[in-house]
Amino acid sequence: MTEFDRLRSMLPVGEFGRPLHCFETLGSTNDFAKEQAANDAPHGTLVVADEQTAGRGRGERRWLTSKGDGLAWSLILRPGRSGGETIGGVGCLTALAVCEALQENGIRGEIKWPNDVLIAGRKVAGVLVEASWEGMELVWMVVGAGVNVKPDSIPPEGAIEYPATSVETELGHAVDRWAFLRTILRIFAERWPHLGSNGITHAIEERLAFRGDEVELEGGGKTLRGRLQGIQPDGRLRLLTSRGALDVAAGEIRLRPITAEP
């Protein structure tokens, strides 16, 4: 049985993982999933790659996936309800599913709003959500995630802007990549129908990195400082600034903790 056969035998989980497209090498699972979505691929389609040669973060930023060391996957979602309700929160929901899968393995993960998972302040996973609209209607979303599983998946320090780690580095023993992916998808499947509910919002808030701390948000050439208070059900971050409370949508915004006064 090949590794991909083994993954196939574990899926689908709920509505996710069928059809399943597996690649030893692919540019980007998000790019492939977007092409599939544009060609009417169904809700629940999953794309997995062992290696990505053009993995992407937001904007022009890169996500590095070395062969066989991590997880790189993308899921096609056709929400079938008003887009605005779902798109803002789906990145955090995916990060929450990764955190809860880590918790099942005994490690605490935190969500660095809007789209990263940290373990003890180091980045272990990143999520990229992309969508297609027809007027006001959200037709599909692709949610992609990269998870560093083996120590070799951690990029060299000079190649990344935020300290990184891997699941195995933190656990101190090997994990089955596909079982870990299945756990993430199982949790996502359980949580997805409740996206936007108070329960999900609180679960995300409980895992929000830097909650209560002074942080800096940077985007579009502007920076904003404030105390990170929590998130709204639509995924916006609530910041307490010197001018009062402000809810900020993710977009191209990057968050950094303020560790010391300049």
Ligand code: ATP
């Ligand atoms: P940041 O992690 O800097 O806060 P972000 O959440 O805004 O960034 P993106 O804009 O989506 O992230 O870009 C992805 C970033 O992830 C890249 O800038 C790169 O520094 C980092 N990165 C790339 N590959 C890995 C990896 N395998 N593990 C950890 N970090 C990575």
Ligand code: BTN
């Ligand atoms: C981030 O670091 O903030 C986002 C990184 C998202 C990376 C994943 S890996 C699978 C999928 N395919 C891509 O090209 N990007 C996402």
